[in-house]
Amino acid sequence: MLELYHWEPTLDSGEPLICLQEKQLPFASRYVSLLRLEQHREEFLRLNPTGQVPVLVHDGRVISEAGLVMLYLEEAFPHRPLLPKSLAGQYQAHFWIKYVEERIAPYVTLLGWHGFTRGALPRERLEEARGGIGRLPRERRELWQKALDDTYSEEELALARESLAVATGRLERALERAPWLAGESYSLADIALLLAVRALRVVQPDLLSAEGAPRTLEWLARLEERPAVRETLALARVPAPERLFAPGPEPARWG
Amino acid sequence: MLEVYTWEPNANSGKPLLMLKEKGVAFTHHYIDMGKREQHSPAYLALNPGGTVPTVIHDGQVLTESSPALEYLDAALEGPELRPRDPYLRWRMRRWIRFLDHEYCPALAMFGGAGASERMPAQEAAEIERQVRDIPIPERRRVWRLILAKQVPQGELAESSRRIAAGLERFERALAEYPYLGGPEYSLADIVAFITVYAMPLTRPQEVNDRKTPRYMDWFRRCHARPGTRAAFALGRGWVGERVAATRKLLGV
Ligand SMILES: N[C@@H](CCC(=O)N[C@@H](CS)C(=O)NCC(=O)O)C(=O)O
Ligand SMILES: N[C@@H](CCC(=O)N[C@@H](CS)C(=O)NCC(=O)O)C(=O)O
Numbered sequence: 221m222l223e224l225y226h227w228e229p230t231l232d233s234g235e236p237l238i239c240l241q242e243k244q245l246p247f248a249s250r251y252v253s254l255l256r257l258e259q260h261r262e263e264f265l266r267l268n269p270t271g272q273v274p275v276l277v278h279d280g281r282v283i284s285e286a287g288l289v290m291l292y293l294e295e296a297f298p299h300r301p302l303l304p305k306s307l308a309g310q311y312q313a314h315f316w317i318k319y320v321e322e323r324i325a326p327y328v329t330l331l332g333w334h335g336f337t338r339g340a341l342p343r344e345r346l347e348e349a350r351g352g353i354g355r356l357p358r359e360r361r362e363l364w365q366k367a368l369d370d371t372y373s374e375e376e377l378a379l380a381r382e383s384l385a386v387a388t389g390r391l392e393r394a395l396e397r398a399p400w401l402a403g404e405s406y407s408l409a410d411i412a413l414l415l416a417v418r419a420l421r422v423v424q425p426d427l428l429s430a431e432g433a434p435r436t437l438e439w440l441a442r443l444e445e446r447p448a449v450r451e452t453l454a455l456a457r458v459p460a461p462e463r464l465f466a467p468g469p470e471p472a473r474w475g
Numbered sequence: 476m477l478e479v480y481t482w483e484p485n486a487n488s489g490k491p492l493l494m495l496k497e498k499g500v501a502f503t504h505h506y507i508d509m510g511k512r513e514q515h516s517p518a519y520l521a522l523n524p525g526g527t528v529p530t531v532i533h534d535g536q537v538l539t540e541s542s543p544a545l546e547y548l549d550a551a552l553e554g555p556e557l558r559p560r561d562p563y564l565r566w567r568m569r570r571w572i573r574f575l576d577h578e579y580c581p582a583l584a585m586f587g588g589a590g591a592s593e594r595m596p597a598q599e600a601a602e603i604e605r606q607v608r609d610i611p612i613p614e615r616r617r618v619w620r621l622i623l624a625k626q627v628p629q630g631e632l633a634e635s636s637r638r639i640a641a642g643l644e645r646f647e648r649a650l651a652e653y654p655y656l657g658g659p660e661y662s663l664a665d666i667v668a669f670i671t672v673y674a675m676p677l678t679r680p681q682e683v684n685d686r687k688t689p690r691y692m693d694w695f696r697r698c699h700a701r702p703g704t705r706a707a708f709a710l711g712r713g714w715v716g717e718r719v720a721a722t723r724k725l726l727g728v
Contacts, residue, residue: 281563285573288570291566291569292566295562307547310546311536311543311547314546315540318543319540321573358637359578379617382613383613470577470578471614472577473634474588
C-alpha cells in the first residue's frame with residue numbers, strides 16, 4: 221500500500237503527486253496542512269523528524285525527499301516510465317532533480333515566504349509557530365526562526381535573486397537544445413522543474429518574460445496541458461496555492 | 476573514451492577517481508590544480524561552465540555534477556555494481572548522498588576554506604573583486620570573497636563544527652543497521668562519504684575513536700583496506716598522501 225503525506229500540489233509535495241498520477245498508481249492521500257503547522261506535531265515528526273513534506277510510506281517503509289521519492293516510484297513501479305532510456309538522458313534527469321533542490325527550491329521558498337506568505341498569516345499563527353518549532357532539529361528550527369522574525373539580510377535576499385536569475389538562464393538554454401529537460405521525452409526532470417517554475421512565476425515574474433524566457437514559457441504551457449498535471453493541480457484545497465510558501469530546503473551554506 | 480578532470484583524490488574530485496578504481500576501469504586523468512585556481516581558467520570553464528571539479532567525459536558525454544555522474548558511470552561501465560538493486564536500499568543510498576552533498580561535506584569544506592583563507596596574503600577589496608568577478612556560480616563567488624578577504628565567519632564555522640559532531644551519530648546509527656551506508660554492500664554512498672571523511676580519525680581523534688564511534692571506526696578500516704581505495708589515493712600529488720598514510724597508521728591498516 222502507498223500512502224503519501226503531502227501539502228498542496230506545489231513545489232516539493234507536487235512532485236510525487238504528479239508522478240503517482242502519471243503512473244496511475246492508487247494511493248492514500250494524507251494531507252498535512254502546513255498553514256495549520258500540522259507538520260510540527262508529534263505524529264508527523266515521528267514519520268519525518270525534520271518536519272517536512274512530502275513523505276511516502278510504502279508497505280510501512282518511510283521514504284522522504286521529493287526528488288528521491290520520485291526516483292523511488294520510478295524504480296519500484298517502472299511501468300509508464302518517467303525516465304529516458306538513454307543513460308545520457310537519465311544523467312540529465314538526476315542533474316535537474318539535484319539542481320532544483322540545491323539552487324532553486326531554497327530561494328523561491330525564501331523569497332516566497334518573505335514576500336507573500338509571512339505577511340498574509342494572522343499574528344496568532346506566527347506566534348503558534350514559535351511554539352512548534354521547538355520540536356524540530358536545530359537546523360530546521362533556526363531556518364524557521366529566521367523566517368518568523370523575517371531577519372534575512374540584504375545579502376541573502378540579493379543572492380537568492382541572483383541565483384534564480386542564473387537558474388532561469390540555465391533552464392532556457394537547456395530548452396533551446398531539446399524539447400524536454402532530459403532530452404527527447406518528458407521525464408521526472410520536467411515534473412520537478414514545472415513546480416519550481418510555477419513558484420518562480422509568482423516570486424520573480426520578471427525572470428519569465430516572453431522576451432527573456434520564450435522556451436521556458438512554451439515548455440510550461442505544454443506541461444500544464446498534460447492530463448496528469450491538470451488533475452494534480454486540481455487537487456488544491458486552498459485558492460491559488462502557488463502563492464503560498466513554507467520554509468523549504470536550506471540554502472547552500474558553503475557555495 | 477573516458478577522461479577525468481580532477482584535483483586531488485579528495486572530496487568531489489575524489490568521487491570519480493575512487494569509483495573508477497573500484498570498478499577497475501581505465502581512464503585518462505587530467506590534473507586540475509585548485510591551488511592555482513585552474514578550475515576558474517577560461518580553458519576549464521569552456522568544459523565545465525560552473526567552474527567546479529570534477530568533470531568526466533565519457534564517449535562525448537560531459538558530466539559536470541559529480542553524484543549524478545557516479546550513477547551514470549555505474550550504469551555505463553563494466554566492473555562491480557556499486558548501487559543496490561532493491562529500490563528501497565537505492566533510496567537509502569541516495570538519501571545518504573544527498574545528506575553528504577548538501578549538508579555534511581559543505582560543513583567540512585568550510586574548514587578547508589578557512590584554512591586556505593588564513594594562508595592568503597592580505598589584499599585590497601578591489602583586487603579581491605577582480606579575482607572573483609569571473610566565478611560563474613553566485614554562491615561560490617561569495618565563498619571565494621570570504622576566503623580572499625580572510626573573513627570566514629566564526630559563527631558559521633562553529634555551526635559547521637556542531638553539525639560535523641552531530642553527523643557522527645548518524646553514521647554510527649546507520650552502520651549499526653547495515654555494514655555499509657547504503658545497505659549490506661559497499662555502494663556509491665560509501666564512496667561519496669569516504670573520499671571526504673577518510674582522515675577524520677586523525678583530524679578529530681577526540682570525537683572519532685574506537686570508544687566513541689566503534690562502528691564508524693570499523694567502517695574506516697574496511698574502506699581504507701580496499702584495493703580500489705589505495706589505487707585512488709595513489710593518484711594524489713599533494714598533501715593527501717601524507718594524511719592518508721598517517722590515518723592508516725593510526726587505524727593499523
Ligand atoms: N528536501 C525536501 C524539502 C521539502 C521541504 O522543504 N518541504 C517544505 C515545503 S516546500 C516543508 O515541508 N516545510 C515545512 C516546515 O519546514 O515546517 C524535499 O525535497 O522533499
Ligand atoms: N556540485 C558539484 C560541486 C563540485 C565542487 O564544488 N567541487 C569543489 C572541489 S571539492 C570545487 O570545484 N571547488 C572549486 C571552487 O569552488 O572554486 C559536484 O558535485 O560536482
